[in-house]
Amino acid sequence: xxxxxxxxxxxxxxxxxxxxxxxxxxxxxxxxxxxxxxxxxxxxxxxxxxxxxxxxxxxxxxxxxxxxxxxxxxxxxxxxxxxxxxxxxxxxxxxxxxxxxxxxxxxxxxxxxxxxxxxxxxxxxxxxxxxxxxxxxxxxxxxxxxxxxxxxxxxxxxxxxxxxxxxxxxxxxxxxxxxxxxxxxxxxxxxxxxxxxxxxxxxxxxxxxxxxxxxxxxxxxxxxxxxxxxxxxxxxxxxxxxxxxxxxxxxxxxxxxxxxxxxxxxxxxxxxxxxxxxxxxxxxxxxxxxxx
Amino acid sequence: xxxxxxxxxxxxxxxxxxxxxxxxxxxxxxxxxxxxxxxxxxxxxxxxxxxxxxxxxxxxxxxxxxxxxxxxxxxxxxxxxxxxxxxxxxxxxxxxxxxxxxxxxxxxxxxxxxxxxxxxxxxxxxxxxxxxxxxxxxxxxxxxxxxxxxxxxxxxxxxxxxxxxxxxxxxxxxxxxxxxxxxxxxxxxxxxxxxxxxxxxxxxxxxxxxxxxxxxxxxxxxxxxxxxxxxxxxxxxxxxxxxxxxxxxxxxxxxxxxxxxxxxxxxxxxxxxxxxxxxxxxxxxxxxxxxx
Numbered sequence: 264x265x266x267x268x269x270x271x272x273x274x275x276x277x278x279x280x281x282x283x284x285x286x287x288x289x290x291x292x293x294x295x296x297x298x299x300x301x302x303x304x305x306x307x308x309x310x311x312x313x314x315x316x317x318x319x320x321x322x323x324x325x326x327x328x329x330x331x332x333x334x335x336x337x338x339x340x341x342x343x344x345x346x347x348x349x350x351x352x353x354x355x356x357x358x359x360x361x362x363x364x365x366x367x368x369x370x371x372x373x374x375x376x377x378x379x380x381x382x383x384x385x386x387x388x389x390x391x392x393x394x395x396x397x398x399x400x401x402x403x404x405x406x407x408x409x410x411x412x413x414x415x416x417x418x419x420x421x422x423x424x425x426x427x428x429x430x431x432x433x434x435x436x437x438x439x440x441x442x443x444x445x446x447x448x449x450x451x452x453x454x455x456x457x458x459x460x461x462x463x464x465x466x467x468x469x470x471x472x473x474x475x476x477x478x479x480x481x482x483x484x485x486x487x488x489x490x491x492x493x494x495x496x497x498x499x500x501x502x503x504x505x506x507x508x509x510x511x512x513x514x515x516x517x518x519x520x521x522x523x524x525x526x527x528x529x530x531x532x533x534x535x536x537x538x539x540x541x542x543x544x545x546x547x548x549x550x551x552x553x554x555x
Numbered sequence: 556x557x558x559x560x561x562x563x564x565x566x567x568x569x570x571x572x573x574x575x576x577x578x579x580x581x582x583x584x585x586x587x588x589x590x591x592x593x594x595x596x597x598x599x600x601x602x603x604x605x606x607x608x609x610x611x612x613x614x615x616x617x618x619x620x621x622x623x624x625x626x627x628x629x630x631x632x633x634x635x636x637x638x639x640x641x642x643x644x645x646x647x648x649x650x651x652x653x654x655x656x657x658x659x660x661x662x663x664x665x666x667x668x669x670x671x672x673x674x675x676x677x678x679x680x681x682x683x684x685x686x687x688x689x690x691x692x693x694x695x696x697x698x699x700x701x702x703x704x705x706x707x708x709x710x711x712x713x714x715x716x717x718x719x720x721x722x723x724x725x726x727x728x729x730x731x732x733x734x735x736x737x738x739x740x741x742x743x744x745x746x747x748x749x750x751x752x753x754x755x756x757x758x759x760x761x762x763x764x765x766x767x768x769x770x771x772x773x774x775x776x777x778x779x780x781x782x783x784x785x786x787x788x789x790x791x792x793x794x795x796x797x798x799x800x801x802x803x804x805x806x807x808x809x810x811x812x813x814x815x816x817x818x819x820x821x822x823x824x825x826x827x828x829x830x831x832x833x834x835x836x837x838x839x840x841x842x843x844x845x846x847x
Contacts, residue, residue, distance in 0.1 A: 487793050
C-alpha cells in the first residue's frame with residue numbers, strides 16, 4: 264500500500280506584515296502498476312523553505328533527483344516555487360489550474376503573472392478528477408479556492424488520507440465549512456470541503472497539522488505543533504498576538520468575471536504555453552538550479 | 556531634495572521551519588533632471604507581501620501604475636517577486652546581478668533557476684557603481700552577498716540615507732562587520748559593509764529597521780518594532796523563541812567556483828535573455844497580472 268509522510272509541516276500562522284505562507288509538503292511512496300517503487304512529492308512550498316525541503320528529503324534518505332512526480336494541489340505561489348529543484352520529475356496539475364496560471368486575474372495576488380513561466384519548467388501531466396497517480400493514490404477535484412485545486416487521496420493502511428491543499432487550509436475549516444480565501448468560486452469551495460470530509464479518514468490540510476474528525480465532530484490532531492521563532496520573544500516591545508481560529512472569508516474582488524475571462528483567454532493560453540523556454544536541465548557543467 | 560519613505564518594513568525575524576523573509580520596501584521620490592517628479596520603488600518583496608504592498612502604496616496616495624522605476628538591490632527571491640505589479644516601470648539592476656540570475660548556482664537556494672524569466676518581465680536598465688537614478692539618488696556597488704548587490708544612496712535633507720539590501724541585512728551587522736549569508740564573496744561582503752558605514756548618515760537595512768550609528772558605535776533605531784502574529788501566542792504549546800542578534804555566517808558551498816562559472820556562462824546568459832517571452836502588459840482586456 265502507498266504511504267504518506269510529512270516532509271515539511273504546514274502552519275496556520277500569519278502576520279500583519281506579510282504571509283509566511285508555510286504550506287505542508289508531503290512525500291507519497293508506493294509501487295506503480297509495474298511494481299516499480301515511485302516517489303511522489305505533493306506540493307513544493309515557496310523559496311523560503313527551499314533549504315528546509317532539501318534537508319527534509321535528506322532525512323528520508325532522498326535527494327531531489329529521486330523525486331519522479333511532483334503533484335501541485337494548486338498553483339498559488341506558496342505551493343509551487345520549488346518545483347525547479349526536481350529535474351527528473353513530471354509535474355501533475357489539474358488542467359484548469361495549469362491553464363489559469365498563464366493568464367491569472369489582476370486581483371489574484373497569490374498567482375503572479377509569471378507563474379505560467381515557472382510551471383512549464385517541468386514536463387506537465389494535466390489531470391482531472393479520479394485519475395490515478397499510482398495505484399491507491401488518486402486525484403480528487405476540489406475547485407473553489409482556485410480554478411483547478413485538487414486533493415490527493417492516499418489509500419494507506421491507516422485508511423484514506425487526503426492531502427487537501429488550500430481547499431481546506433486549516434483544521435477549523437472542517438467545522439466552519441467556509442474557505443477563508445476564495446479566488447474562484449465560494450459555493451464550489453464549500454462543496455469541495457464537504458467532499459474532503461466525505462472521503463477522508465485522515466485529513467492533511469494545506470496549512471495545518473493532519474487531523475481526524477471525531478464522532479462528536481471535534482478535531483483530533485495527529486501531530487504536535489512545533490515552531491521556533493528567531494529574533495523576537497514574548498517580551499519584545501511592539502510584538503502582539505492575535506487569535507487565528509476563525510478568519511473571515513476573503514473573496515477576490517474580480518471573482519465574478521473569472522470564468523468568462525478564463526474561457527475567453529483559451530487561445531492566448533495555448534500560445535503562451537508554447538512559447539515558454541525551459542531553463543532547467545542546463546547544459547552547463549556545474550551551473551544551473553537543478554542538480555539532483 | 557529626494558525623499559525616502561518605508562513602504563513595507565523589513566524584519567529580522569526567522570523560524571526553524573522556513574524563512575518569512577520580510578525585506579524592507581522603500582519609496583524614493585524626487586525630480587529628475589528635467590524637473591519631472593519621479594516615483595522609485597527600491598525592492599519589491601515576495602508574493603506573500605503583495606496585498607500589503609498594494610495597501611502601502613494606497614496609503615501614500617499611489618497605485619502600482621504610478622511607479623516609474625523599480626530598483627532591485629539584488630535578485631534574491633524575497634526582493635524581486637512583485638516586480639510584475641509595476642507595468643509602467645523600468646527595472647534597475649546591477650549588470651552582474653541580472654546576468655547571474657539567468658544561470659544561478661545549484662547551491663544558491665535564494666535564486667531559483669526561473670529568476671531570470673521573472674526579471675525580464677520589465678524593461679531592464681543595467682547599472683554599475685556611481686550611476687545616478689535621479690539627481691541625489693545614486694547606485695552604490697555592494698558585492699559579496701550576491702554578485703551584483705547594490706545600495707541606493709539618497710541625499711535627503713536629513714543626510715545621506717542608504718538602502719543597503721542584504722549587503723547589510725540587520726543593524727547588528729554594522730557592528731560585527733560580517734555578512735551572515737554569503738552567496739558570492741565573503742571578503743567583498745565585508746568591504747561592502749565598510750563602504751555602507753563610510754558613506755551613510757542613516758542606514759536602511761534589508762531586513763531591519765532604519766538606524767544611525769552613534770558616536771560611541773551603538774545602534775540608534777529610528778523606528779519602533781511592530782508586528783502582530785496570528786494563530787499562535789506565547790502560551791502555544793510547542794512554540795519557542797530564539798535570540799537572533801548574532802547569527803553565524805553561512806557561506807554557500809559552491810561559492811569558490813562561482814566567478815569562473817559566471818564568466819564561462821556569458822554566451823549562454825545572452826542566449827537566455829534573448830529568449831524570455833514578456834507575459835506582462837497583456838493584450839487581454841480585464842485579465843493579466845499587472846493593471847495599475
